Amino acid sequence: MTKEKTKIEKHTDKLVVYQVYTRLFGNTNATNKFNGTIKENGSGKFNDINYAALQALRKFGVSHVWYTGIIEHATMTDYSKYGSPKDNPLVVKGIAGSPYAVKDYYDVDPDLAVNVKNRMKEFEALVQRNHKNDLKVIIDFVPNHVARNYHSDVKPNGVRDFGEDDDKTKNFAVNNNFYYVVGQDFVVPHGVNPPIKVTEPYIESPAKATGNDVFMPNPSINDWFETVKLNYGVDYLENRTTHFDPVPNTWLKMKDILLFWASKGVDGFRCDMAEMVPKEFWGWVIPEVKKVNPEIIFIAEIYNPAAYWSYINEGKFDYLYDKVGLYDALRRLMQGAGDANDITRVWQNESGNFAQHMIRFLENHDEHRICSKFFAGDAFKAVPSMVLSATLHTGPVMLYFGQELGVTPDRAEGFSGDDGRTTIFDYWGVPEFQNWVNNHKYDGGKLTPEQKKIRKFYADLLKFVNTSDAVKNGQFFDLQYLNNHGQSPNYNDQKIFTYLRFTEKQKMLFICNFDLENSYSTSINIPKGAWEMMGLDPTSKRKYKGTFGNKLVLEEPNSEKVKLDIPKNSVLIFEIE
Structure with a gap:
């Protein structure tokens, strides 16, 4: 029994990933001045994520922590006395800067260190603390673009910087790291108005292509103007012709960077905008990294369902974002619109063949917070959607820090304005999360009753996910088509x-009511084929025992129908005995 359980744990895809925005996680400063400096608004540190924090996350049910913003990025904060060149504020987004404008792939963000000179050792100690608390560490790998003024001041001996050996007289050369707009200088977008004084112009000659595939010298303010596109051997101006043999220089540099972080004990990489980098690169580099650590995982941020197959089978990714699909379908339902039948269409058409590879979520740093005025406006409207995200298939589930507390951005925090997101560009404190941090006790000592209630829901859900054999390892059977179109009385499909x-x-029945206004008295059809798939006699009398907060016990003489009442905006889960 013990050996079998260990085997299941080792091979399960049902990871619980908790995304931490590292700069904000441990910050207890409550000043929250618009466009505030690090001295004014503070910054969380590696050292803030102490044993108490990690033990609390593990107890909560987390298996993997994704630390966002680890690698050094461009910033308006001056660290030149520590050897990191100042960044021109004309090409930086926000006082603190975007974590996706990497400035040095071989260094960590100095904002996160108590002793800036000792910053890498502080990061390494954080990795060790995670491992001692049975947590895996994931960091961002940003392969598509870098900060406009990329420069590594701590790169290993013999490593050449990106662009250091480029032939800048060519728009494209297979071993150039960047793309150039030959004969033209970069033009800072109209409307860029940094919140700090600009003391000198930004000069880039010739202009480099911008990160979101803008091959012109003058990107707009809505482009990723603070970044430059990396060249993986694709000539975009010549019908995207590819030059992958011999292996391009950028591929080799990126492999070394991944191996560098793997050597630090990192257990996985969330790969930013993975589909903007050719799948051939991933199919080459991921096996190379797994030669060093076969257990390391790769998660692709991807938004094109048509590319799912190739990024799993050819690109060798372990997991893909299920954003264009399940997230979008559930978001519509949480906003009082949408159609629950869309869930069937998602798994049938977009992710059904890859269910164990799809990482499901309702929040991350790119999306609106659930409680914001731009989304649902209420943490509890997420209950059926969160349960379904976590239990629909065997793939991973992900939470964003503070989601479990109902974090509600309600004003402009800096660069991105009042947009319903927790800022990734600025120094800030997150009040709801600070209540849980409680001066780094991480015990929820300052949580309100409402925050305790929503956090308990998430804690109970993760416990259920982690202990349910059917959820972690089981097959899936969609009952929707047998209950819609009037086949079940009062069943609003x-x-x-x-x-x-x-x-x-274990056999389990899930009924999710996404209706925010109405409860239903209905019956659920379970066909003979489903009973046979479960290895049960379809003619036998069945007992349905409520679980996950459901105290109902139903006994049905007819196995093919289960009569029940389901409240509005709720989930009923039964174990079939």
């Missing part, structure tokens, strides 16, 4: 979604 999850050990 646009608002209710039902499914089975089962293994040899």
